[in-house]
Amino acid sequence: MFKFLFAVRKEGLLLIRDKAGLAILFLMPSFLIILMSLLQEVGWGSYVKESKVPILFVDNDRDSLSLKIRKGLNDSQFFTIIDSLGSAPLTKESAREAVKRGKYLIGIVIPKGITRSVRTNVRIMVAKTLAGFGLINPVMIKDIPFNAVDTVTIFFDPTIKPSFKNAVLSSIREYNYRNENEMVFRTFNQEMSKQFPMFKPPEINYNKGMEFKEVFPSERTIEKTPNTVQHNVPAWTIFSMFFIVIPLTSSLIQEREGGSLFRLLSLPIPYILVLLAKSAVYLVVCMIQCTLMILAGIYILPLFQVPMLVIGNQFFPLALMAFATSLAALGYGLMIGTLSTTHQQAAGFGSVSIIILAALGGIWVPIYLMPGIMRHIAIYSPFNWAISGFYSVFLRGGSFINILPEFFKLVAFFLGTVLITFVYRKFKSPIKK
Amino acid sequence: MVEQPFIRIQDLTKYYKGSSDPAIKSITLDIFKGEIFGLLGPNGAGKTTTISILCGLFPPTEGMITINGLDIKSDLQGIKRIIGVVPQEVALYPTLTAMENLTFFGNMYNLRGKVLREKIMERLIVFGLERFAKKKVDTFSGGMKRRLNLIAGLLHEPKVLFLDEPTVGIDVQSRIVILDYLKALNKQGTTIIYTSHYMEEAENLCSRVAIIDRGSIISIGNPKELVADHPEFKNLENLFLYLTGKELRD
Structure with a gap:
């Protein structure tokens, strides 16, 4: 246990020493949330709203x-x-x-x-x-x-x-x-x-017809009309959280190329401890990222005349979804970092695959608007599980029970990617000949 | 009574995936406690592969290894606790300070607190790095990094120390400090396995050397005795060139 904590401390030190990287890690996602929400709200939102x-x-x-x-x-x-x-x-x-x-x-x-x-x-x-x-x-x-x-x-x-x-x-x-x-x-x-000239027809309002009432059913006692912010903030939060893959893979490959891995593997500790310590630190980063992005939705977006993000009072399910999404992103990062042999491979494949998975998962285009085959593929994207869970909390006031299926899928994805990482590592040594 | 080898290597063979040629083939070797044993060979001879297998970084394709009576296949963690490794590359974290790097590696050997701090400071003083304890490693010169790399491998006072070209690319002063320290360490009972391209260094340092080429041991013995056995060569380097040839290696 102590070794794990010492390894976490080392990873934490490595992370905080990279001030520029840290700023990018925390500020860029918040900036992305604000930008995308503004674009969506002012762009597409304008068709159906104020201007x-x-x-x-x-x-x-x-x-x-x-x-x-x-x-x-x-x-x-x-x-x-x-x-x-x-x-x-x-x-x-x-x-x-x-x-x-x-x-x-x-x-x-x-x-x-x-x-x-x-x-x-x-x-x-x-x-x-x-x-x-x-x-x-x-x-x-x-x-x-x-x-x-x-x-x-x-x-x-x-x-x-x-x-x-x-x-x-x-x-x-x-x-x-x-x-x-x-x-x-x-x-x-x-x-x-x-x-029939003896009768006089009554005056009738010919346009009096059926009326419609819009209702968005949710677990909340006060029903709230969804706005683009309720959709955008979770969508871009998930997207940004998955980009943790880039610094995580970079850290893994740097360790390998710099020779530190040689020494790490010769230490009397299981390699999983090294990976878990790294994951623990990046998990904290992901959770902070998620918190910052939600706070940006609540406090910064309204400064731009964009509706405020309403998170309701389901904090526990929200924290669970953030945790599970972080785990999925970390697992994916560990897998890409292990399977890639160079920084270029990891950065290229990592970022492009995130964009593909995000597109498939309904981050950009809602799944119900996708063609049939795409809709079938989408249900296997971790982005889709994540966004479904977040929507459940943000739009439907979903409780712990409501998000459990998505939570378990994301955790299973994490375990699956970690398993692939270990199986691959078992059969292929990371040490150069 | 016949002395038991501290490290016993029997029929060690390693094929890398996708390669039909073995990186090392049927190496059999005994290394005794208190030896400074040199593995010498041109590039690609199999030195680093041998050291990597001995350190448990990857398994051999065939063969058996025991270190201090522990089998590498069944008691790898036990072996890792008694060995120290100084890799060819500077295996340190450049953005951490010297102290932070050494503290982390010491922690991984269950060293903590005052005991660890004292061990670190003691070695930093020996290697002339005490003033740089709180400086980041990426501000260090090549020689300073090499010295720190060595300290990281011996904080836990290993019974056997593996060094893969520890003096490559450093100034004479750093090299002398490192070699003197290794000799002192050896006098205290530490077994040292060492690879190098510097024949003169190996000749002066090692009690025995094995010359490896194309994955096989082609000569083994005390360096001075090996040269003496071949009077036509005036030193180990000439003998080495005779045995391995002048052909360029990848």
Whole structure:
């Protein structure tokens, strides 16, 4: 036990002597968290939040459909309607050109007479329906054809996110359906009034429909709407924690190349003691990193007008997840450091493999957005286990029981990588010939 | 009564993975307590491989080794407790001070506290490093590092000390201090196994030498007697060149 503590002391001294390395180890991840959260919040978050997206709106219709779409977009508070560029009113061509040049993301062109065409078709449809009930002479409407309805053209910038494009399309479709609904009801009312002049139809709000309430179920007593910070901080925290692989492998290879390992292996101590002492020190580093990044989410991000990270009161599950993630990162570092023969190999493979594992694990793109095969692969990424556990705590207020599956997977990953390290070391001596 | 060898090596063979040529083949050798035994040979002869196996860094492919009656296969930890190792490279942590390095290696041999501090200071004084005890090793000259490297291997007063080219690349003064200390240590009963490329040094220091080439011992004996047996060569270096040839080695 004493030997282990002395070895930990030596590793600690080695670490604190490298002041620049230490600063990088602790400051860079916090900087990464702040930067990525800001980018995500201000970048993608802006589409759905405070700063309105300008939409070019060419209204050649000037009737109820275009008015409804304009009002709907305006009322949504996500968009700003632009119907002129400079002093010139917008045309289909100028809108197309402006979107093509990347000046605007979206341009909507409502063709002339589209409301009239839709209205005529609604009347024909209502008349045909009433004729079916014998209220109108069917011969009168028998040969009246439906009008060809012009299309609403929407220009999209090629860089626009598909999800955002779909959201805009859905909104416009919704405004159109509402308008058509209203037309159908009004026309029915008018026709029925003609048939039964003694009755007066009641005034009805035709747009009164179903309402939705957004709920994010969690273990918390007060439900909190998730924001990008709740997603970003755990994601980039895990990403940064795994980068402990680089200094850890560097320390292992330095020991090997510098000759210290020769002496270490000749000491009357098991080599596992040396590795465990190293792991213990880097485990502390990982835990401090995690704490600093969470503190950055709580105290620094709000300084940039980004929502504060809410960690709730599940501190024990949070600490367990940080511990298990640190172990997984350390195990991976020990394995890479042992299997690599040079610094270049370790740094190159270590960093690139972390990026790949992070991408597979859903750090950058949520797993549900991945193609089928990727989703299957993702469930085997330690990043995915880590982020699922952290989400469980941050977003769902998960307790100790809720994070246990992820905790055990990460610990198993650590044990697996350590086992590979020892098996490899057993069969391949680290000492140069 | 016949003296029992302190180190017994029998039919020692080592093949490295992926190599069809053995690094050492069928080496049989007895080293006795209190000897300074030199392993001499050109580059790639098998000296470091032999020392590494004796220190338990990797297992032999074939053969048997006992040190002080302990079998290396069954009692490696016991052997590691009685041996000291001074590797060819300066096996120290450059960002730690001399004192921190020595304290760590001493701790690994169960040395602690005042006893350890006294041992460290005693040896630092002998090797003229006491003023640099609290200086980081990366500020040391090559000779100072070598001297510190030697101290790290003998803090625990091993019964047998393995030295792999301990005087390579250092100034004459450092070399003299190291060699004098080794002689003094040997007089106190420490068995020393030593590899070197310096034939004159080996001739003066060693009670016996083994000349190894291409993994085999090609000559063994007291250096002066070996030279005397070959009167056509005036010193060990000439004999060495005759036995191993002038061909360049990798």
